[in-house]
Amino acid sequence: MKTINLLTAALFVMMVSSCCKVNKQKARDPAIVEEPAMNTLSAREKSEGWQLLFDGETTEGWKNFNEEDISGWEVSEGCLVGLGLGGDIGGDIVSVNEYENFILKWEWKLGPKGNSGVIYHVLEGEKYKAPYETGPEYQLIEDEDYDFELEEWQKTAADYAMYVPNDEKILNNRDWNSSKIVFMEDKAEYWLNGKKVVEFVPWSEDWNQRRNSGKWDAYPDYGLAKKGHISLQDHGSKVWFRNVKIKEL
Numbered sequence: 001m002k003t004i005n006l007l008t009a010a011l012f013v014m015m016v017s018s019c020c021k022v023n024k025q026k027a028r029d030p031a032i033v034e035e036p037a038m039n040t041l042s043a044r045e046k047s048e049g050w051q052l053l054f055d056g057e058t059t060e061g062w063k064n065f066n067e068e069d070i071s072g073w074e075v076s077e078g079c080l081v082g083l084g085l086g087g088d089i090g091g092d093i094v095s096v097n098e099y100e101n102f103i104l105k106w107e108w109k110l111g112p113k114g115n116s117g118v119i120y121h122v123l124e125g126e127k128y129k130a131p132y133e134t135g136p137e138y139q140l141i142e143d144e145d146y147d148f149e150l151e152e153w154q155k156t157a158a159d160y161a162m163y164v165p166n167d168e169k170i171l172n173n174r175d176w177n178s179s180k181i182v183f184m185e186d187k188a189e190y191w192l193n194g195k196k197v198v199e200f201v202p203w204s205e206d207w208n209q210r211r212n213s214g215k216w217d218a219y220p221d222y223g224l225a226k227k228g229h230i231s232l233q234d235h236g237s238k239v240w241f242r243n244v245k246i247k248e249l
Contacts, residue, residue, distance in 0.1 A: 018156055035080035038078050039243055051245040053095060053104075053230065054080050062093045065179065065231065066124050072234055079240040086234030092131050094122055101249040104230065105180040108140060111238035112174070113147055116140040117160065120181065121228035123221065131227055131231035136162065138190055140239070143171060157192040161215045163195035163205070165190070177233040184249060185226070 036042035039056030053061060056078045059070050072085040073093055085091055099120065110116060122135035137160040143150060152164040156171050157179070168192050171177065180191035190198035196215070200207060202223075216222040232241060 050247045065092045079242045082239040084232035084238040087236045091234035094231045100227040101184045103247045106244040114142045114237045115235040116239040117233040119231040121225040122231045157197045168195040169197045
């Protein structure tokens with residue numbers, strides 16, 4: 001019995017010592033970063049200028065496109081949820097503030113037959129019926145289980161109807177994904193689950209050729225704004241967003 005007790009005590013001391021070493025290493029090593037709680041900013045993020053676009057509890061900072069109030073969206077279990085009441089026109093929300101150059105990151109998942117998107121540099125006004133008429137879109141959709149077969153330019157992480165994602169793309173169907181947009185005048189990047197999948201130069205000769213290829217003929221102001229709102233799209237299916245954060249550049 002005494003031998004067993006001595007072994008137990010020794011194991012306990014070893015475990016405590018190991019935990020202390022790990023904690024000390026975390027304190028010394030800046031590469032080991034504690035993940036912030038859901039829908040919050042870490043001390044490092046705050047020092048780097050990140051801002052929350054969703055606080056996890058309210059819809060503050062968002063409104064319906066071309067309106068002052070918000071409807072068709074709710075906050076549930078720390079997520080900003082599009083209820084699937086929208087369509088090609090209607091249902092989309094936009095940030096109250098406008099942004100020019102930025103890094104935007106968020107986590108998201110879709111319901112069955114899901115279709116959504118994150119649109120930026122969105123302009124409002126009576127002449128516009130939807131955010132996609134003016135803003136480029138990071139597409140979110142069920143690639144392999146949609147109502148019809150999708151073209152590559154329609155699939156998740158595409159710059160919709162402009163640039164298609166590369167072979168690095170990994171999509172978690174009906175589960176959580178993380179995405180990021182880096183936008184500057186000399187370069188734009190789209191990231192999905194830690195991989196850079198799209199890169200282009202805004203307003204370059206290549207960009208203009210794609211823009212003028214026919215898809216956007218009905219929307220002459222598409223992609224021209226250098227500053228505008230961020231939009232979350234409700235395209236008639238349920239969508240969840242969380243940890244939506246932005247850093248202006």
